[in-house]
Amino acid sequence: MERVLMLGTDAIARGAIEAGISYVTSYPGTPATQILEYIAKNSNIPCEWSLNEKVAFEVAYGVSLTGRRVLCSMKHVGLNVAADPFMTSSYLGVRGGFVLAVGDDPGAYSSQNEQDSRFYAYFAKIPCLEPYDGETAKFYTKIAFEISEELGLPVMVRSQTRLLHCYSPVTLGEIEKEKEVNLTKDPQHLIAIPKHVIPLHKELNAKQSKILEILKRYNFNEIIAGKGKTGIIACGLTFTYALELAKDLPILKITAYPIDEILLKEFLNGLEEVIVLEEGYPLIEKLVRCFHSRVRGKLSGDLPLEGELGPEPLLRLFGRDTKKPLEKVPPRPPFLCPGCPHREFYKALLEAKPNFVTGDIGCYTLGCLPPLSALDTCLCMGASIGKAIGIAKQGVKRVAAVIGDSTFLHSGIPALIDAVYNKADILVCILDNSVVAMTGHQPTPHFGLTAKLEETKKVNLSEICKACGVDSVTKIDPYKKDEMVSALRKGLENPGVHVVISRRPCIFVAKKFKKV
Ligand SMILES: Cc1ncc(C[n+]2csc(CCOP(=O)(O)OP(=O)(O)O)c2C)c(N)n1
Incomplete structure (x- = not known):
């Protein structure tokens, strides 16, 4: 093999x-x-x-x-x-x-x-x-x-x-x-x-x-015998941490759910203290607390309830506090690439002066960062249009929603229909860069390629918007700034639902697909 x-x-x-x-x-x-x-x-x-x-x-x-x-x-x-x-x-x-x-x-x-x-x-x-x-x-x-x-x-x-x-x-x-x-x-x-x-x-x-x-x-969950009166319950990935940190202690390895309470009780029997390691929420720790009074984990405050289980809290828990601070990898938060068409769109949007901009999830969410600081909210995929409707319905004028092409097709369309049906006054900006850029430039349904990179039919974003009944749809290259500013202003000033499609492929598209 x-x-x-x-x-x-x-x-x-x-x-x-x-x-x-x-x-x-x-x-x-x-x-x-x-x-x-x-x-x-x-x-x-x-x-x-x-x-x-x-x-x-x-x-x-x-x-x-x-x-x-x-x-x-x-x-x-x-x-x-x-x-x-x-x-x-x-x-x-x-x-x-x-x-x-x-x-x-x-x-x-x-x-x-x-x-x-x-x-x-x-x-x-x-x-x-x-x-x-x-x-x-x-x-x-x-x-x-x-x-x-x-x-x-x-x-x-x-x-x-x-x-x-x-x-x-x-x-x-x-x-x-x-x-x-x-x-x-x-x-x-x-x-x-x-x-x-x-x-x-x-x-x-x-x-x-x-x-x-x-x-x-299949023995997904099993007791690995060890020495001492402290036992570790290690779930999934944390089993490797347990082996590294305390391989002499008894370990209950959990890699399948639901867990068998008989096995859990057998493991706990005779232990004076239990440490529970799990990535995520304290699901198993909560259960263990029903059967044992001395449990250390996230709920006891020994491990953080938020974030990943990194070396620092784990070493501290096992009494291996190092005097020397651990070397940290410099953080590299994402930012809009140089030449990204989303940047040019945001510059135009800021010039059009909306009162409030509801955001969505994608590369374009990074428009919330300085120096653009062009977005006011981001909740989940597809939420921008719904949020804009809610705000506009309370009498706020010049509300814009910003949504990516993939996100629009993922879950934006029902909210666009909602805006039309319920007579909202909003501007919807669809940032069409042809791909799902944030997750690695996967093709979208209007790009014309499947997951296997075979040719396929293209869906048409403008036609979809028109079929939803919006009052206007304008497609513009964000590099044409004056045209873009003027279309965005019109969309913000006029009553009804107006869509501006900012259309320019992501700068990586040509390189990846050899087609634009
Ligand atoms: C429910 C959900 N599914 C998947 C993701 C991962 N994800 C983040 S942004 C995004 C789509 C981005 O594509 P698009 O809207 O076209 O914007 P772009 O990144 O191309 O600017 C996806 C799939 C997520 N955050 N939430």
């Missing part, structure tokens, strides 16, 4: 390839973006950049209904967008193995929050596997397909930036054969109407003991 160095994202992708998947769906988002990109580049498996995470989940669910295996990947906040189909998919169940690979981002290196996806798995009552290195990332992903088929449930593979963006050795295995298509009707199980929901929920609840039984079979 060949052993190679792989990124965590690539290890997850490889696990899915080895499991014989037939399709991959995703919407880009750090730290999970490269999972689909690896499969697109290194296999013949069809892949799609879906319009958003909800669509990605639904397409994947459709694939699973045909009895074939499917991988759906996204970043943690993407699961908020996909939460509606996700929560009911566990009731209906799946057919072909369905693995949902979610990349969490403790430390919010590239995200709008630090939410912990393990709660989503618990919420939907499905199993969640949490690898701790590249080897387990690959192996767990592959096994997750088996578990998914055995239970008839989607299985989540939760990992974090630190694992996904680090290299570690991975053993390559055989690639399984793709399954045959087998699509059959079964209304009681496939149609979530009130009449079916209670029996479906009953079935889901009955699967819970089987989940524990199956997870036990």
Whole structure:
């Protein structure tokens, strides 16, 4: 068996390839973006950049209904967008193995929050596997397909930036054969109407003991004997930290959820003190506190409740405070590139003098930084237009919403229709640079290339806006500053919903795609 160095994202992708998947769906988002990109580049498996995470989940669910295996990947906040189909998919169940690979981002290196996806798995009552290195990332992903088929449930593979963006050795295995298509009707199980929901929920609840039984079979969670009366409970990635910091102490390794309380009690028996290590929220620590009175972790104040578990709090917790301060890598926060078309747009917007500018998520969010300081708010993807409607409806004049092209297609369109339908007076600026620049220049649906870089039809942003019923749509190159300022002024001054599309490709597009 060949052993190679792989990124965590690539290890997850490889696990899915080895499991014989037939399709991959995703919407880009750090730290999970490269999972689909690896499969697109290194296999013949069809892949799609879906319009958003909800669509990605639904397409994947459709694939699973045909009895074939499917991988759906996204970043943690993407699961908020996909939460509606996700929560009911566990009731209906799946057919072909369905693995949902979610990349969490403790430390919010590239995200709008630090939410912990393990709660989503618990919420939907499905199993969640949490690898701790590249080897387990690959192996767990592959096994997750088996578990998914055995239970008839989607299985989540939760990992974090630190694992996904680090290299570690991975053993390559055989690639399984793709399954045959087998699509059959079964209304009681496939149609979530009130009449079916209670029996479906009953079935889901009955699967819970089987989940524990199956997870036990693979030893995802196990006690590693050690010396002393202090024990460590280490979840996922933190298992490697525990081995490095205190390998002589007894360790309970947790890499799958839900956890078996019998195993937990067995571990706690006879221990005077327990240390709980977990990236994210104190999910396991809360449970451990029900069974033991001396628990150290995030809730005791020994470890921070926010951010990633870095060396400093961990060394302090294990009494290894170094006198010498740890060498720090200089922070390199993102900024708008020199020559970025978004810069020119913002200069024009500032000249047009809006009263309030609602922002969205993408490279253009960086327009909030000095010297431009051109944005007043940023909440989540697709929120700019809704926020602008709310503000304008309270009588505030000259309100502008700024949204990227990918973000507009992801979740901006319903809010634009809302603005028209509810007679808002706002200016909507769509910053069209042809790609999802922030996450690595993935093509958007109006660029004309698929995730596999095959030619495809282009959707037309202006026509979409017109079809939504807006009062005017103007498309301008942001390098033509006077024209841009005048269009923005008109949009701010006139009643109704006005759209200005600032159109100039990202400076990296020509280099990456050899087409503009
Ligand atoms: C729900 C959700 N999904 C994915 C992301 C990751 N993400 C951040 S910005 C962005 C899109 C940016 O593309 P676009 O709107 O075209 O703006 P650009 O970066 O090209 O300026 C994505 C996908 C996110 N923050 N939230």
